[in-house]
Amino acid sequence: MRIRRIGAAERPALSLPLQAYAFDRTPMPPGELEDLRKHARYSEGNVTLVAEVDAEAVAVASAIPMRQNVRGRVYPMAGVGGVATHPLARRQGHVRALLTRLLGEARDAGHVVSALYPFRPSFYERFGYVGLPQTxxxxxxxxxxxxxxxxxxxxxxxxxxxxxxxxxxxxxxxxxxxxxxxxxxxxxxxxxxxxxxxxxxxxxxxxxxxxxxxxxxxxxxxxxxxxxxxxxxxxxxxxxxxxxxxxxxxxxxxxxxxxxxxxxxxxxxxxxxxxxxxTRARFPENAPMGRVLSLDALAGLPVGPGRVAVEVVDDPFVAGRYLLDGTGGALSVERGQAVGAASVPASSIPTATLTAAGLSGLVYGVLDPDDLVVRGLGRVPRDAARQLRTLWTRCVPYLAVGF
Ligand SMILES: CC(C)(COP(=O)(O)OP(=O)(O)OC[C@H]1O[C@@H](n2cnc3c(N)ncnc32)[C@H](O)[C@@H]1OP(=O)(O)O)[C@@H](O)C(=O)NCCC(=O)NCCS
Structure with missing residues (x-):
């Protein structure tokens, strides 16, 4: 299987048929497919990746370069959509590979967060996304x-x-x-x-x-x-x-x-x-989800006065150790501070272990540290929970655009 980025000229032949099969009333009369092709200009800046087997496109995923307000700061955000695999190629790991590549490229291009509308939230929770409230x-x-x-x-x-x-x-x-x-x-x-x-x-x-x-x-x-x-x-x-x-x-x-x-x-x-x-939040009107693609890039975010060490696990984009400090009202992020090392005595710094979805739930203000524990999104001792709760207070995100 080969993953390839395709441009606007290749979309009608490669990605559109897979997406139409997955999301539209099909088979389409020829006129309707033509209409879809006419709308191609509304995707011109999207990043579209296809997975090919024997030169045949079998899966597709796209990222739309958007912007999102996170706690008062506006960041580049990758809106993920059009994720589909040919029915005969499903459950062979194509979308896992595609999404991992797509999100990696989005992060490298400067996207700090990502959001999407899931067909099934648990599928995307494993890719680090957390549920956001539905309108x-x-x-x-x-x-x-x-x-x-x-x-x-x-x-x-x-x-x-x-x-x-x-x-x-x-x-x-x-x-x-x-x-x-x-x-x-x-x-x-x-x-x-x-x-x-x-x-x-x-x-x-x-x-x-x-x-x-x-x-x-x-x-x-x-x-x-x-x-x-x-x-x-x-x-x-x-x-x-x-x-x-x-x-x-x-x-x-x-x-x-x-x-x-x-x-x-x-x-x-x-x-x-x-x-x-x-408020409807069930298939096919599931609530949106969001995730953090770079914790380092969130330095400077307005936060409360917490101080905590976190280890983010099981994620290709944000895994690692961080020392987070909101003492001055703006988030400071120090990388690679192994808790227990000379500069970070284990006894003095409350420490939590978070999945990417757990971290995203805290950043977006939709989960309490105790939610992470009961939902299997992290191990958060009481002292770390207190710090995280002060650092990232609960707040309600309002995602007002579909994509
Ligand atoms: C959903 C869909 C895109 C998955 O594509 P795929 O290529 O079969 O996915 P993968 O084989 O890469 O599976 C990735 C992971 O999700 C799991 N998974 C796959 N389909 C799943 C489903 N329907 N429900 C829950 N988990 C699923 C796989 O077991 C795999 O887990 P693992 O990596 O931990 O082993 C595909 O079934 C599809 O095109 N569905 C119709 C269109 C659609 O709903 N698209 C999503 C829009 S948000």
Whole structure:
């Protein structure tokens, strides 16, 4: 088996058929396959690796160069997708080899973290990924928002097709990327598909020409549903302006559905607002997962004042010994400090052993050190747990983009 990186010209013949077989309704009429090929430009900057046996492509995996906010800092992130093996070549280790190569290349190219949407989380946990929280869908009646219209809010809302408002929508996404833990953005060549498909309305809330909220949506029909995507806002005013806009659909649609952050509480948005918020995290709508590809590159990350030695095990990318110190409020990472060596007396430094998934759970703020112990993701004595808990406090990442 040989692993090879392929360029855009080879994708239609090599990777697309494997991915279409795995993820689409097949066999496809010739026209549909042609449509898929036309969309190739939205993958132009992806890194695609294929595994070939006897010059035949049998497995494929791609990485999309994205960016993600981790605890307030924005890092290059490898979004992994399109992972598929020909049915006759499955369970022969092809994807294990491909993913190991893909993530190694991504790490060497400067990607500090990686994220994906798994078909089965346990499959990717063995590749160092940990579950991140799923976004929710809130459903409510626009009639319940009537109270919001009574307030004269200092701002305006404009509505247009996404192809016309794409630039301001993208700019808001970029702004939220800088602010919100877990937020990620697609590269421009991929993101513009939303604009080019032009299948959504865009409502944009502004205060003095500054965009403070935006949401893309579709309407299913009269008396139907206003289906909104992520309700993006810089704060309560932007959100209230968008909700006020939804309220104006009271005689047009029966319900509004919107995607919200995992820690959002829509029942607090307005008095008398009746909401149902659902989170689905089961096949095929599994929650996303993320992993750290380089712990050294996280030096400088805003952290709490913990000091701890960790040994990361069983991982080709982050395995090793590290001394982590957050005393100054920014993470210091020292490599290769063998605990027990003269500079690191075993007695003075609490020490933990972590898998890559366990480490990733702490960095992303989704697991407590005690979770690692009960889930088999690490050995964390009490004193080390205390330090790790202070170093990386719990926090909720909001991954608002699919890929
Ligand atoms: C999932 C899929 C990509 C796996 O590819 P593969 O080439 O068969 O995987 P490998 O043989 O390299 O297996 C890697 C590891 O996962 C295990 N594994 C393989 N398929 C698995 C499955 N369905 N569930 C759980 N574990 C699985 C293997 O035993 C192996 O473990 P090991 O390395 O510890 O021995 C392939 O079955 C496929 O194309 N499925 C349909 C498309 C899909 O779901 N893609 C994933 C999208 S996120």
């Amino acid at each position: 929710g869908t809130v459903t409510f009646s626009p009639a319940d928002l009537a109270g919001l219209l009574a307030h004269d809010l200092p701002g305006t809302v404009a509505v247009e097709r996404i192809k016309d408002g794409y630039d301001s929508y993208r700019a808001l996404f970029e702004r939220l990327l800088a602010d919100r833990h877990g937020f990620a953005t697609l590269p421009e060549y991929r993101a513009v598909r939303l604009r080019d498909d032009d299948e959504h309305w865009l409502a944009t809330a502004r205060v003095d020409d500054e965009v403070v909220g935006a949401v893309t949506y579709r309407i299913s029909g009269h008396a139907g549903t206003l289906q909104a995507d992520h309700l993006l806002a810089t704060g309560p005013l932007g959100r209230a302006l968008l909700l006020g806009f939804f309220a104006r659909h009271v005689d047009q649609v029966a319900t509004v559905e919107a995607t919200v952050a995992p820690d959002e509480r829509p029942e607090l948005w307005a008095t008398d607002l009746g909401t149902v918020t659902e």
